[in-house]
Amino acid sequence: MSRAASNQNNATSYHHGNLREALLSAAxxxxxxxxxxxxxxRALARVVGVSQTAPYRHFADKNGLLVELARQTFDELSRVTSERIDPALNCADNLLRAGEAYLxxxxxxxxxxxxxxxxxITQREQYxxxxTAARSAxxxxxxxxxxxxxxxEFLPTEPMLLANNCWSSIHGFALLTIDGVFARKEQPLGFDDMLRVHLQMTLRAIQHNPQHIQQNLPDAIPFSD
Amino acid sequence: MSRAASNQNNATSYHHGNLREALLSAAxxxxxxxxxxxxxxRALARVVGVSQTAPYRHFADKNGLLVELARQTFDELSRVTSERIDPALNCADNLLRAGEAYLxxxxxxxxxxxxxxxxxITQREQYxxxxTAARSAxxxxxxxxxxxxxxxEFLPTEPMLLANNCWSSIHGFALLTIDGVFARKEQPLGFDDMLRVHLQMTLRAIQHNPQHIQQNLPDAIPFSD
DNA sequence: ATAGTATGTTTTCGGTGTAAACATGCCGCT
DNA sequence: AGCGGCATGTTTACACCGAAAACATACTAT
Known part of the structure; x- marks a missing residue:
């Protein structure tokens, strides 16, 4: 609010006043x-109305700008998932809720x-x-x-092994969806139902008690007979 | 074998004779x-020892070359997975075998x-x-x-839903591994065991009979107590 | 008021994808 | 055998990019 706001979008001023945020937003x-x-x-600089090398005053290089965007994205992911976790609920439901938010x-x-x-993004290890942001998520x-x-509620094994499995399953589903790999017209369900079925199966992979499985499944997974 | 082989690597000949394959290999x-x-x-052309625009005689553009590489990769994936499926075995074991080959x-x-x-690769839909190769896989x-x-053996629901789940899980695991996202030094298991545990859990997500689950799990998933 | 510094500009370099016009030489037809 | 067409490779050119270096401006703290 202090300086940036007072100067932003003043077309005649030499200093942009808000360039860093403007670049991130344009990016x-x-x-x-x-x-x-x-x-x-260069295209970003053009959009923001600044010379082609001005961005280098705020980011070491293109990779640096992408890293900052990625950091923000990890933070947003942490927020949307942890927001949906309610300590009053059981872990299975929390997994379904957080998983859906993530997806x-x-x-x-x-x-x-x-x-x-x-x-x-290259050379992630240098940032x-x-x-840290990825680890938090x-x-x-x-x-x-x-x-x-x-x-x-879950298998009595290392939490890391459970987490690897859940994350793989949810991450894979996200990417296959994003990349348009699921042949949409051949899907027996609409997308929302597909998503819930996937999360139910993902939960099933790590649930401990088979009776949980029997209880949970019919709600979400359509059986063919 | 016919013309390409007879002419390959003849440094004095104007025509390379094998350029398409040489480019793919260099790629x-x-x-x-x-x-x-x-x-x-351009770098490819340099490596192969040809002018910088020669590749355009064999590929419409850079994307076209990448598409051909991708097609070959899908075919290889189809091969390594289907090779491991043995009709004499049950489906659960075949899933573990093919999944491991895929990973x-x-x-x-x-x-x-x-x-x-x-x-x-851009504009996949135009190829x-x-x-077809992706669909075969x-x-x-x-x-x-x-x-x-x-x-x-598996849940009595649409095969497409089962396949979506398995593929997501295995695809996600592959990418997280490739991208080095699994914090290796914090893993309780070596990689081969991690892989097998993940596949067991992936199988568990879609297995129908809980007694299968009880039988299979202790073999591969280490319990903490 | 002024010095120092953060910010933005100009200029320049080497790299890229790819279009257009041109050169070469292999292959099939007569 | 010779010749013409076509696949293949080259030259040249253009517009774009990331980034380094030297320079210009104006905000801020003293």
């Missing part, structure tokens, strides 16, 4: 439209989701902020697994 | 080393695997050969699901 628009692969710093975020923001996992899941295992 | 090397994002047609191929060829799903899984459901 989000750009990757939404053409993907992170096609992001051009809906990924599918609503496909290019941002691709960005945080894809290979557009500790990025590692994973910890939401890991903690849920630990609690579920402890409470006997 | 595989290149994406193995630097990823598909960094593939440069090992993906992990041994990370850049090729990324290529076939990532966004390096029917690519769609998926059909290996889909047919296994149909048989498993019919035999009562």
């Amino acid at each position: 989000v628009d750009s990757i939404r439209e053409q993907g992170a692969e096609n992001l051009s710093l 809906r975020y990924a599918i609503a923001n496909p290019e941002k989701y691709r960005l945080i996992f894809g290979s557009s 500790p902020q990025l590692q 994973f910890n939401v899941l890991l903690q849920l697994m630990a609690e579920g295992a402890q409470r006997g | 595989v090397d290149s994406i193995r080393e630097q990823g598909a994002e960094n593939l440069s047609l 090992r191929y993906a992990i041994a060829n990370p850049e090729k695997y990324r290529l076939i799903f990532g966004s390096s 029917p050969q690519l769609q 998926f059909n290996v899984l889909l047919q296994l699901m149909a048989e498993g459901a019919q035999r009562g």
